[in-house]
Amino acid sequence: MTRKLFGTDGVRGRANSYPMTADMALKLGQAAGRFFRRDGSTAHRVVIGKDTRLSGYMLENALTAGLTSTGMNVLLLGPVPTPAVGFLTRSMRADLGVMISASHNPHHDNGIKFFGPDGFKLSDEAELEIEALVEGDIPPAQPQNIGRAKRIDDALGRYVEYAKTTFPAGLRLDGLKVVIDCANGAAYKAAPLVLWELGAEVIPVGVAPNGTNINEKCGSTYTQTAAEAVVAHGAHVGISLDGDADRVMILDENGRVADGDQIMALFAARWAEEGRLRGDTLVATVMSNLGLEKFLDARGLRLERTNVGDRYVVEAMRRGGWNLGGEQSGHIVMTDYATTGDGLLAGLQFLAEIARTGLPASALIQQFASVPQMLKNVRFEAGKTPLEAERVQAVIKANEARIAGKGRILIRKSGTEPLIRVMAECEDEAMLAEVVGEIVGAVERAV
Structure with a gap:
C-alpha cells in the first residue's frame, strides 16, 4: 500500500490546507x-502534546473530538517537547501519544506524530493501518462509552524532573554561563528551568512565543541568534533547539557551531571509552559526513547507516540493540534516556x-575534519516527479561516474x-x- 498521508515524521503540511485541516485531524x-x-475496552487513554503554533489549538481540539468519539480518554499536556510526549506516553501508561x-x-506548517504505548514512534506498518482506517468508515463508541478529556x-514538571536525572550524578553546572535558544517553541519553559536548577547561569533566547514566531530567525536552523548571544554575554556555551526540541546544535564560546555529526562523534568516543557504547556501533543516516565514518573507523567503532x-x-537501534544514534541535522537519540531525539x-x-x-x-565541538559537503534543495509542485525525467537521470548517472572513488552523491525527496x-x-x-550545480540545474529544468 502506498503511503498517502504519512511522511518520514508523521503527517505534515500547511495549516488549514490538506492534510493539516481540522477535518483530517478529526x-x-x-x-x-x-x-x-x-479489544473494545473502555480503559484506554491518550496523551496529546503540542508546540507553540497558533494552529495547534485547532488541531488539538479536532484530535480530541476524534479520539473521544471512539472512547479514548484524552490527557492534554499543553506545550511540551516532542521527547516529553514519548516519555509521558510510557510513564503515564497511555496507549497512544x-x-x-x-x-x-x-509557523504556517503543522504536523501530527504518533507514539505507541512503549513511547516509540509508530512503525510504517502501523501508520499504513491508520491510513486505511481514515479512508473507511469508523464506527463511533456508544454514548455511554464516549471518552473524557x-x-x-x-x-x-514531570519531564523537567526526569531530564535532570539524566545528568551525571555528582556533577553540577555551577559557574557555567549557558545560552539556551528555544526557538520560541515547545521547550521555552522546560529547557531554561532544567539548566537553572542544575546550577547554570542561564541566558534564555527564543522564549517568547506568540503563535507565529516559532523558528523565526532563531533555533537550530538559524544559529546566528544564539551565536550572537553567546558572544555578547561572554557565555561558555550555547544550546540551540528547534521548534519541538528534538533537535540540537551546540555552539562554543566563540559562536562556532557543532552539528549532529560532531556531537555524535564526541558521545560515541566517550561512551566507547567507558564501555557504554553497545556493540561499538553508532547509528546515523545516509546524510552523515564521511568524516564521521573515518573518525569512528580509526577508533575501531562502526557506523550503521539508515534512511x-x-x-x-531508532528502528535500526532497536533491531541491533545499539544505544546511540542520530542525524547530522541534530537529532541525537540516546535510548538509555529517551525513545526519540531529545535536544x-x-x-x-x-x-x-x-x-x-x-x-x-x-x-x-570539533571531533573530526569534515569532508566538504554541499546540499541544495529544489522545490517542486505536489504530484510532479522531476527525478523520473530521463534527462535528470542521465545527468545524475554521468556525475556519479565522475565522482566515483572521490566522494558520493545522494539525491532524495524530502519526507516533510x-x-x-x-x-x-x-x-x-x-x-x-x-x-x-549540474544536477540541481537538471532538476530545476525538469520542475
Whole structure:
C-alpha cells in the first residue's frame, strides 16, 4: 500500500490546507482511536502534546473530538517537547501519544506524530493501518462509552524532573554561563528551568512565543541568534533547539557551531571509552559526513547507516540493540534516556563533558575534519516527479561516474516538504560544486 498521508515524521503540511485541516485531524483521531481500541475496552487513554503554533489549538481540539468519539480518554499536556510526549506516553501508561508539531518548519506548517504505548514512534506498518482506517468508515463508541478529556497540569514538571536525572550524578553546572535558544517553541519553559536548577547561569533566547514566531530567525536552523548571544554575554556555551526540541546544535564560546555529526562523534568516543557504547556501533543516516565514518573507523567503532529520519535511526537501534544514534541535522537519540531525539538531553550530555573534563566547548565541538559537503534543495509542485525525467537521470548517472572513488552523491525527496534534496561529498571542492550545480540545474529544468 502506498503511503498517502504519512511522511518520514508523521503527517505534515500547511495549516488549514490538506492534510493539516481540522477535518483530517478529526479523522486521524478517530482512526488512531479505533486502531488502539481493538479489544473494545473502555480503559484506554491518550496523551496529546503540542508546540507553540497558533494552529495547534485547532488541531488539538479536532484530535480530541476524534479520539473521544471512539472512547479514548484524552490527557492534554499543553506545550511540551516532542521527547516529553514519548516519555509521558510510557510513564503515564497511555496507549497512544500524539505530538502536534511541524518541528523546524515555519509557523504556517503543522504536523501530527504518533507514539505507541512503549513511547516509540509508530512503525510504517502501523501508520499504513491508520491510513486505511481514515479512508473507511469508523464506527463511533456508544454514548455511554464516549471518552473524557482533561488538562494535565504537572506534565511539564514531570519531564523537567526526569531530564535532570539524566545528568551525571555528582556533577553540577555551577559557574557555567549557558545560552539556551528555544526557538520560541515547545521547550521555552522546560529547557531554561532544567539548566537553572542544575546550577547554570542561564541566558534564555527564543522564549517568547506568540503563535507565529516559532523558528523565526532563531533555533537550530538559524544559529546566528544564539551565536550572537553567546558572544555578547561572554557565555561558555550555547544550546540551540528547534521548534519541538528534538533537535540540537551546540555552539562554543566563540559562536562556532557543532552539528549532529560532531556531537555524535564526541558521545560515541566517550561512551566507547567507558564501555557504554553497545556493540561499538553508532547509528546515523545516509546524510552523515564521511568524516564521521573515518573518525569512528580509526577508533575501531562502526557506523550503521539508515534512511533519513530519526524514526528509521531508532528502528535500526532497536533491531541491533545499539544505544546511540542520530542525524547530522541534530537529532541525537540516546535510548538509555529517551525513545526519540531529545535536544535538551543531548545538550545536558555535552555540558556534562565540559563539567567532567574542564575543557572549553571549543575543544570539544570539533571531533573530526569534515569532508566538504554541499546540499541544495529544489522545490517542486505536489504530484510532479522531476527525478523520473530521463534527462535528470542521465545527468545524475554521468556525475556519479565522475565522482566515483572521490566522494558520493545522494539525491532524495524530502519526507516533510515538497523538496528535492541534492547532496554530494568530495575532497575536491571545485568538482563538488560542479557536480551539485549540474544536477540541481537538471532538476530545476525538469520542475
